[in-house]
Amino acid sequence: MKKILGTVAALAVMTIASQAHAARDYVWGAGSSTVFPFATRVAENFAKKNGGKAPKIESLGTGGGIKLFCSGSGEGFPDIANASRPMKKSEFDACAAKGVKDIIQIKVGFDGIVIANDKDSPVYNFKLDALYLGLSAQVLRYGKFVPNPYNTWDDVGVGLPGNKILVYGPPPSSGTRDAFLELAIEAGARKFPLLDEMRSNNEKGFKNLVDPLRKDGWIDAGENDNAIVQTLVKTPGALGVFGFSYLEENADKIQGSSVNGVFPTAATIANGSYPLSRVLYIYVKKSNLGVTPGLTEYVNEFLSDAASGRGGYLQGRGLIPLPPGQHDGQKALFKAGTTMARPAA
Structure with a gap:
């Protein structure tokens, strides 16, 4: 029983x-x-x-x-x-x-991570190393790591507009932020032999040095990517980082930047030629x-x-x-x- x-x-x-x-x-x-x-x-x-x-x-x-x-x-x-x-x-x-x-x-x-701005401003054509130099909190300069000294994009890349470095992007909780750090910031840093060697020998140390983004040029804009799009329309010269779908939905208002000479399109994302694909x-x-x-x-x-x-x-x-x-x-x-x-x- x-x-x-x-x-x-x-x-x-x-x-x-x-x-x-x-x-x-x-x-x-x-x-x-x-x-x-x-x-x-x-x-x-x-x-x-x-x-x-x-x-x-x-x-x-x-x-x-x-x-x-x-x-x-x-x-x-x-x-x-x-x-x-x-x-x-x-x-x-x-x-x-x-x-x-x-x-x-x-x-x-x-999906592709896009770096976009308002359509009335110049198109940005980035190299990966320029994204690292423009946005990392500490950068390699004359063989030493120093707090980011660059104020405008033409300071870090030949042919880039002379606009102030101002980027609205996702917060640390975002997968887009994680992917952007890996595909753009870390990939850009690895263009420098010293940093590429550091990553090979001490990946954690490399990330700790490279991944923190500058607080005077990168703005955590929350998880609402549509809000970033609206900010770009109201802030000529500013850049925003978000997924490709938001660029497609707002193609009448904003434009994507090229990275290493490749613009984000459905074809370049699918075949992997656009560097910020995921x-x-x-x-x-x-x-x-x-x-x-x-x-x-x-x-x-x-x-x-x-x-x-x-x-x-x-x-x-x-x-x-x-x-x-x-x-x-x-x-x-x-x-x-x-x-x-x-x-x-």
């Missing part, structure tokens, strides 16, 4: 836990401001097709979204983390420590599939040919689709429920 009562009690606890988990009757995704417009468009289409509540999508930045995603399982935490960079090893470990252990990593497309991701809790109503269907909508495939409606919003083979591979990965391995870094 005790054994039967114990079994009944255990089943009751499991039922209550399942009901608590399933109490939220909508999909919840949080994270990257770059992925945000794509995820919200998918949410709108999903709701039209399936009825019921539309998924809740929050723009918290990649770091903020993954932190919330990894804080626990159940209805109080997101089903999906939207990310404009890969999950870090430290984030994966934080997830595991909170019991979030089976995570499906899905590539949804490509992959966009969504991370899904496998344990929530079949528990959160509509989660499987929402992810399938995101991965559908009609959404993230070539010619899909997300391409119209600025997403650069994966090649067909890779796109089909991500659909197969999700269908199989294949979970990610612990990241190397």
Whole structure:
């Protein structure tokens, strides 16, 4: 009898836990401001097709979204983390420590980080080393590291406009910020042999020296990239850093800069010739599939040919689709429920 009562009690606890988990009757995704417009468009289409509540999508930045995603399982935490960079090893470990252990990593497309300004101002043509010299808090000058002494862009790069160095960009919680540091600032610093050697011998020391951005020329403008666009329109000569989709949506007001002679376009981002190209991701809790109503269907909508495939409606919003083979591979990965391995870094 005790054994039967114990079994009944255990089943009751499991039922209550399942009901608590399933109490939220909508999909919840949080994270990257770059992925945000794509995820919200998918949410709108999903709701039209399936009825019921539309998924809740929050723009918290990649770091903020993954932190919330990894804080626990159940209805109080997101089903999906939207990310404009890969999950870090430290984030994966934080997830595991909170019991979030089976995570499906899905590539949804490509994006480019653009450096834009208002259309009535001169076009900027950057070299990577000029971005490092213009924006890093400390720079290499005559063989020594000194507080950034440059005030205008023509101080750091031949042919650049003589405008004051003033850039509105994402905060530290943003995956766009992380990617910009890696693809622009660090890549620019590595053009100097001394710094390239330092990175090879002491990557952490290299990052600590190069990554901090100057406070008198870089302004953390929050996670609302549309607000940065509006600031550029009102501030001639200023620059903004954000995802390619915001450039496409506002092409009548702003223009993109070239980097190493390549302008950001769908073609140059897809083929990797634009130096500030990257992959966009969504991370899904496998344990929530079949528990959160509509989660499987929402992810399938995101991965559908009609959404993230070539010619899909997300391409119209600025997403650069994966090649067909890779796109089909991500659909197969999700269908199989294949979970990610612990990241190397």
